[in-house]
Amino acid sequence: MVKFDLTEMHASILRDFSVPDGAISRCMGIRFTSGEAIFREGHTIDYIGIIIHGTAKACTSSYDGKDLTVCYYDSEGVVGDIELMSGLSTATATLIAVTELECLQVPYTLYQAELLENAAFNIRLAQALAKKVLRNCDSFKYAALYSGEARLCTYLLQMSYRGVLKISLTDVSRSLGISYRHLQRLMHQLCAEGLVAREGNGYQLLDLKRLRRKSYLMDCAQTTKSYS
Secondary structure (H helix, E strand, C coil), X not given: CEEECCCHHHHHHHHHCCCCHHHHCCCEEEEECCCCEEECECCECCEEEEEEECCEEEEEECCCCCEEEEEEECXXXXXXXXXXXXXXXXXXXXXXXXCCEEEEEEECCCCHHHHHCCHHHHHHHHHHHHHHHHHHHHHHHHHHHCCHHHHHHHHHHHHCECCEXXXXXXXXXXXXXXXXXXXXXXXXXXXXXXXXXXXXXEEEECCHHHHHHHCCHHHHHHHHHCCC
């Protein structure tokens, strides 16, 4: 994690979110590398993050240690809004950078009352939350209606960084709700078709176009257009 000074472009983004000028002076830019945790479930959180570059995933854990990927955030996503609007002081999920990621941190400890009374700011948060709910509903729909292969190909494309996925198949099976044995069969099939190849402790994605055709991302993209 590396902090960086805000530029006028960053200040303009914050003003577009109707962040008060007094709060902007206390905002900062944070750069995360792939795999770094932005928030940790159950840990204190006192800022909203406006993602300006990169992709992150939100995960939640069960008491027996199993992880579930709840959703993904791409450029222009907002994180920490649920906690602010719910009056929570701890993160409801773990947020991990999938790629290199930059975000603007808006601390709300000193400005919470002012932010919550700011109608324009609340409208922006409400819009972000509405899109989040709609996309999460779609995620559940895709998980229920699409095959294990389609869900796996989508996961590979979303979770890879520069064409490489470094994660254990155990974690993948937990995230997708697919048995480990069935996941192994699917991965072997993708390898046999030349779409992916084993590389060290991960996988190299060899044919992104064919993986995308096998995924549900095309349908997801069509749905997302109506939310933009």
